[in-house]
Amino acid sequence: MNRPQPRGTQAGVEARRSALRILDRVVRSGQTMDSAAQGLQKLEPGDQALALAIAGETLRRLPLLDRLIDGATRQVLPDDAKARMVLRLALAQRIALKVPDHALVATALPLVEGGPRRLVHGVLGTLLRGTLPDADEGALPDAVEQRWTAAWGTEAVEAARRAIVRRPPLDLSFRTHEEALAFAEAEGGTSLAERHVRLSDARPVTGLPGFAEGRWWIQDLSSTLPARMIPADAARVLDACAAPGGKTLQIAAAGHRTIALDRSESRLARLRANLSRTGLEAEIMTGDVLGYAPAEPFDAVLLDAPCSATGTFRRHPEVLLRASGRIIAESAELQGRLLTAAAAWVRPGGSLVYAVCSLEPSEGEEIIANFLAQRSDYTLAEQRRVLPGEAEDQGGMDGFFAARLVKAA
Ligand SMILES: C[S@@+](CC[C@H](N)C(=O)[O-])C[C@H]1O[C@@H](n2cnc3c(N)ncnc32)[C@H](O)[C@@H]1O
Structure with missing residues (x-):
């Protein structure tokens, strides 16, 4: 009963x-x-x-x-x-x-x-x-802990344990730096980079000023790094794997002629909504990177490849449960093929930016090293790895990897 x-x-x-x-x-x-x-x-x-x-x-x-x-x-x-x-x-x-x-x-x-x-x-x-742990005591799944200790050392792992139990701050990207600074001043935020504002206290985003007018969009500071690597003088830029479009918006806001490619119609619908909300412009193409053949090469190509997403564990702790060795290996195999395809669309002297929100070296550093070992027509211009612990006293950053390669002129 x-x-x-x-x-x-x-x-x-x-x-x-x-x-x-x-x-x-x-x-x-x-x-x-x-x-x-x-x-x-x-x-x-x-x-x-x-x-x-x-x-x-x-x-x-x-x-x-x-x-x-x-x-x-x-x-x-x-x-x-x-x-x-x-x-x-x-x-x-x-x-x-x-x-x-x-x-x-x-x-x-x-x-x-x-x-x-x-x-x-x-x-x-x-x-x-009995005695229970404090709210700020964190732990990682054993397999992740072992993998990251081998790759990055104990300091990064300890920082990841601290980060996984903390709510990350809210990072916003703005159309212009002036708007970002004005917003930071009015809302008590901090600008840590061009066109960026960080809010440390959680608030409903739709209630923040400028949302309806499309003055900003949500984007972790780490994931703004790859678009920042695109040279300012690149006229036509392809954002491959573009949806839902955080980086497309950034590229368009920086004044490049922007072409956004993705194979997922439903995710592209979100990209279209983001463009329409912010009033920014990009040409949208539905298609597979592995079958795409542009009529003419681009000044720069950004490949924000699908990945295990383990760098986003602060917002999506469940990624650490799913990212098995097999999934990471399959992901790396695909990333190598996507990078080779994208490399064909860069004009001589142009830039190819590769990015993943992953904390696995096999999806980041190793992809670039393998690519460069096979391609004498490309050189590494810059590479950036964000590990747990970076900017921790300012609220931290998601784990990330980005590299810019330049094609021989
Ligand atoms: C990491 S997400 C991109 C996030 C996006 N750049 C942003 O900043 O909002 C990866 C994207 O790659 C797309 N994708 C995966 N495989 C693809 C392929 N073979 N061709 C085209 N797009 C692909 C997925 O649909 C997904 O939208």
Whole structure:
């Protein structure tokens, strides 16, 4: 028989049920958190925000939460077991959102009604009686920790552990630097680069001045670096792999004649909406980089290649769960082919900028080294790697790699 619930608890359970659904889709089906969160509209806005916060804080802390759970029971709980999912959500609420114990238990147990209720109750009780980690204690999945320690060393890994549990600041790109400076002054932001403003406190973006007028768009500072490498005198610039268009907007705002290519119609629809909101101009082409043959070469080509996206773990912690060695290797193989295709469209003396939001050297430095080993017609002009820990005291940056190659004249 269902026990009657106080109204407050019942409403709280619905938010937790949605958080459980999101976590389940991310862990079990490998969905991104954004796509897993589709369908939340049925909840009240407050519950929607709570469900997203619980699922997000859980994903930021998954390895840490699992260590706690495994230390509190001898029972082996599979990665996708409902009991483990519910325990993860409850612990994340206590550690990150400071939800009181009685509310945690009251909203967790209904999620396992008719299932492993006793197990969850027992493990949760044991954990809540013990000492739990502080909200700023982070951990990375073991495979990521090993890979990044080998590639970048312990300092970068420690910075990544700190970064994964911190909410990143909001970075905005502006059409002009004057508008950026005026906005920074009015809103208490900081400009860390040309046409950039950083806001440290989270606010609903649609409520910020200039959104409707299209004066700015959201873009992490790291991901503005590749477009900054395009020489100012490049007249015609191709943005290959352009959608949803953060870099297209930047290239257009810098005054280049901009051509945007992408194979995804749905993502190009977002690019079109971004152009129309900002009033910036670009020619749009739907097509595959691997089959594209332009009528004439470009002064510069930007290839912002699809990648494991592990550099974006601060905003999308779930990328670290998906980025297996196999996925990274497949991604690197494709990136090599995309770069070779794009290299054919650069005029003699022109620039080819390659970028990935990845923290894997096999998708960055190694792609460029392999390419240069085979191509005597290209030289490396500049290369930039952003690691966890960079600009940490100013809010940090996503992990990123960008390189500019120049074709022999
Ligand atoms: C990293 S995202 C690009 C982000 C974009 N440059 C921005 O700043 O908003 C990679 C893009 O590559 C596109 N893509 C992947 N493979 C492609 C291919 N073979 N040809 C064309 N576009 C491709 C995807 O549709 C996706 O939009």
